[in-house]
Amino acid sequence: MTVDGTRITRAERQAQTRERLVEVACELFLTEGYAATPLDKVALTAGFSKGAVYSNFSGKEELCLAVLDSLHAEQIEGIVEAFSARTDLDSRIDAFVEWARRSVGTPRYTALEVEFAAAARHSPFVARELVKRHRDMRAMAAGLITQIAEEEGIELALTPDQAATSLLSLGIGMGAMRSLDATIDVSVFAAAIRSLVRPKAQ
Amino acid sequence: MTVDGTRITRAERQAQTRERLVEVACELFLTEGYAATPLDKVALTAGFSKGAVYSNFSGKEELCLAVLDSLHAEQIEGIVEAFSARTDLDSRIDAFVEWARRSVGTPRYTALEVEFAAAARHSPFVARELVKRHRDMRAMAAGLITQIAEEEGIELALTPDQAATSLLSLGIGMGAMRSLDATIDVSVFAAAIRSLVRPKAQ
DNA sequence: CGACTCAGATACCGATAGTATCCGAAATGT
DNA sequence: ACATTTCGGATACTATCGGTATCTGAGTCG
Numbered sequence: 001m002t003v004d005g006t007r008i009t010r011a012e013r014q015a016q017t018r019e020r021l022v023e024v025a026c027e028l029f030l031t032e033g034y035a036a037t038p039l040d041k042v043a044l045t046a047g048f049s050k051g052a053v054y055s056n057f058s059g060k061e062e063l064c065l066a067v068l069d070s071l072h073a074e075q076i077e078g079i080v081e082a083f084s085a086r087t088d089l090d091s092r093i094d095a096f097v098e099w100a101r102r103s104v105g106t107p108r109y110t111a112l113e114v115e116f117a118a119a120a121r122h123s124p125f126v127a128r129e130l131v132k133r134h135r136d137m138r139a140m141a142a143g144l145i146t147q148i149a150e151e152e153g154i155e156l157a158l159t160p161d162q163a164a165t166s167l168l169s170l171g172i173g174m175g176a177m178r179s180l181d182a183t184i185d186v187s188v189f190a191a192a193i194r195s196l197v198r199p200k201a202q
Numbered sequence: 203m204t205v206d207g208t209r210i211t212r213a214e215r216q217a218q219t220r221e222r223l224v225e226v227a228c229e230l231f232l233t234e235g236y237a238a239t240p241l242d243k244v245a246l247t248a249g250f251s252k253g254a255v256y257s258n259f260s261g262k263e264e265l266c267l268a269v270l271d272s273l274h275a276e277q278i279e280g281i282v283e284a285f286s287a288r289t290d291l292d293s294r295i296d297a298f299v300e301w302a303r304r305s306v307g308t309p310r311y312t313a314l315e316v317e318f319a320a321a322a323r324h325s326p327f328v329a330r331e332l333v334k335r336h337r338d339m340r341a342m343a344a345g346l347i348t349q350i351a352e353e354e355g356i357e358l359a360l361t362p363d364q365a366a367t368s369l370l371s372l373g374i375g376m377g378a379m380r381s382l383d384a385t386i387d388v389s390v391f392a393a394a395i396r397s398l399v400r401p402k403a404q
Numbered sequence: 405c406g407a408c409t410c411a412g413a414t415a416c417c418g419a420t421a422g423t424a425t426c427c428g429a430a431a432t433g434t
Numbered sequence: 435a436c437a438t439t440t441c442g443g444a445t446a447c448t449a450t451c452g453g454t455a456t457c458t459g460a461g462t463c464g
Contacts, residue, residue, distance in 0.1 A: 033321065117313075118317030157393075171375065173371030173378075179319075
């Protein structure tokens with residue numbers, strides 16, 4: 001009820017705090033790593049104290065889950081965009097590989113996800129949450145694959161679900177390897193995709 | 203120079219200590235995870251104090267590298283054995299998939315490797331060591347693939363190195379996923395291998 | 405047999421995730 | 435409008451763990 005024009009409710013303020021914390025945590029987790037980033041540092045960089053983290057998240061794990069959510073959203077957007085240009089199959093694959101070149105391994109999405117998965121595997125809650133997200137990703141990929149197969153009039157050698165699982169595995173594996181050995185070329189990805197997606201009979 | 207028959211030199215004793223530490227660390231790292239296993243616990247379980255670890259290894263990281271080495275040796279042995287039965291390509295792939303079913307994801311080799319890689323990525327030394335091991339694995343796989351292709355008289359759609367990289371990525375990715383979601387079936391692995399290894403012109 | 409070495413033990417330090425408690429401003433009721 | 439309650443965030447503290455410094459006693463060598 002202040003006379004000030006910048007009226008802000010308590011919930012709004014907290015939402016801002018939360019958002020800012022996720023933003024900063026994302027930045028730091030990606031560059032420094034999950035375990036290597038102290039909560040203190042996240043909080044202080046965001047301009048708060050550790051208390052702010054604990055009144056917005058149950059702990060470091062839940063904060064990281066929020067970070068992963070925002071990253072997943074970003075990744076899905078990128079993938080869908082790569083495929084949405086409706087030209088022929090080859091240029092779609094090229095677009096996807098181009099996306100992969102920019103996004104797989106170098107910003108360490110997968111490294112983070114995979115470090116977190118391993119480090120937090122003792123927690124049944126975290127495990128469940130991660131599995132849920134993986135299944136969503138897989139379903140999304142499978143849907144995209146069927147859609148594209150239909151549009152291009154292709155019959156695939158693998159079921160959409162198998163193809164999705166393969167591509168996700170490939171992405172995770174290559175992301176993990178590339179995050180510590182940048183010399184690994186994603187062109188392998190292209191070749192693998194082409195042979196996975198190659199139509200069944202010729 | 204004791205009268206006791208069990209004469210043992212100091213170096214031998216130390217080698218035993220080292221071996222025992224690696225053994226126990228392997229067990230614990232695989233079941234509990236790298237970060238979640240205190241060095242104290244490793245040392246005490248092995249019947250020593252933490253001092254023993256530090257007089258045999260530069261620290262936790264080097265201990266884990268030793269663990270990974272023993273695991274790599276074991277894995278390579280399993281893979282080579284799976285392929286060494288010289289029958290037709292299909293049954294070789296079946297044997298490999300059977301190995302994968304037993305070894306990918308469930309004993310958490312990859313989870314450990316990948317957690318370690320992510321957690322220790324800030325250390326240039328560790329990064330170099332891991333990259334070295336990856337390249338060895340890749341070279342080994344590529345060699346195996348060329349050999350098999352020759353024996354079976356097959357011309358591959360991918361270069362041996364590309365195929366090796368793809369398979370390694372697939373293995374890492376599926377290992378990571380399966381270590382927290384056991385419902386993922388390795389049969390996908392079989393399908394992926396078949397389409398990656400499929401001969402070029404029919 | 406005496407001096408030395410070094411594998412392993414003990415004691416300590418610093419960092420960090422998590423907990424308990426506190427404070428003050430916003431929300432609420434009268 | 436004022437008193438009361440609520441609760442987001444701050445502060446202070448604890449527990450755990452990797453790493454370092456120092457010590458000790460059995461094994462080694464002159």
